[in-house]
Amino acid sequence: MRLISKYGFALGFLTAFLMVFSSCGSRKNMVYLQQDSTLLSTVYEQHVPTIQPNDILTIVVSAADPKVTAPFNPVSSMGGGATMQTAELAQRPTYTVDQEGNITxxxxxxxxxxxxxxxxxxxxLRTELSQYIKDPGVNMNFNNFRVSVLGEVARPGSFIMPTERVTVLEALxxxxxxxxxxxxENILLVREVDGHKTMHRLDLTxxxxxNSPYYYLAQNDVIYVEPNKAQINNSKLGANTNIIISIASLLITVISVITR
Known part of the structure; x- marks a missing residue:
């Protein structure tokens, strides 16, 4: 029985040691944007995404005389029985950019x-509209500036951004x-440009x-955070836990029979 206890204690100690050791990490692997000799550049601070095919844009035309904008905001021409909420929604017509890059x-x-x-x-658009409207105003916004964040984050999913100027840290x-x-140290950014997907790596430490041109995001970017080695090993351990327990139980049983 003492032999069994020793084996059981040793097995438990070894398992605990491996789990603790595998989960250890260092500061250099955890802390964002660690101080070094890098000179920060402003080259990409003015980065603004460009409109792409399949983008959905909200466009509202305005002028001093609202009546002259009616032909350019067709859905705003509603009957007097419309509710205030319906009328407000109708003031925001949307347009999808076609494959040739046009809106109609x-x-x-x-x-x-x-x-x-x-x-x-x-x-x-203001230049085009000026032939019909004096001093036209145009309000345009992206309706589909969406960024997806996957992998080892607290709340993975797709997010509609309130502005087209967003950084990878803000998305995370x-x-x-x-x-x-x-x-x-190895964040994957997947971006589609002119129908072609490209992949880029970012080191957040x-x-x-x-200074990276990919620090600022574009619409429909996908960010993937991969798991560390400890998490991968733990997933393997979890998948094989029942097998390990069965083998350990069998060994203890065999030892118990032999040492009687």
């Missing part, structure tokens, strides 16, 4: 906006930040990431 507006017809920033597209913050098991 009333009276203006097709207008190419792909490749332009939101502000550039606004100025282009919306997902509840990385878990303790997430690899901070280094300040030089702030």
């Amino acid at each position: 507006l009333p009276m203006l017809g097709k207008v190419k906006v792909a490749g332009l920033t939101r502000l550039e597209a606004i100025e282009k 913050g919306m997902a509840g930040d990385l878990t303790i098991r997430g690899v901070r 280094r300040q030089e990431t702030l």
Whole structure:
């Protein structure tokens, strides 16, 4: 019986030691943007995503005389029985950018906006509208500026961003930040440009990431945080726990029979 107790104690101690050791981490693997000699650049601080095919834009035309904007905001021409809430929603018509990069507006017809920033597209529409409206105003917003965050974060999912100027850290913050098991040095960013998917890696532990052209996100970006080795090993251990317990029980039984 003493032999069995020794084997059981040794097995338990070894398992606990391996679990604790495998979960250990160092500061350099955990802390974001650690101080180093990197010189921070402002090259990408003015980064603004451009409009892409399949984007959904909300466009509202305004002017000093609201009546002249009615043809350009067709859904706003409603009967007097409409509720205030319905009328407010109707003031925000949406347009989908087609595969050629155009949107089709009333009276203006097709207008190419792909490749332009939101502000550039606004100025282009104002120029086009000026032949019909004096000093027209244009309010344009993305309806589908969505970023997906997957992997070792607290709340993985897809998030609609309130603005097109968003950083990878802000997106991770919306997902509840990385878990303790997430690899901070090898964040994967998947981006689609002109129909082609590209993959880029970011090291959040280094300040030089702030200088990366991929620090600011584009619409439909996907961020993936991979698990660390300890988490992978733990998943393997969890999958084989029943087998290990069965083998251990069998060994103890055999030892018990032999030592009687």
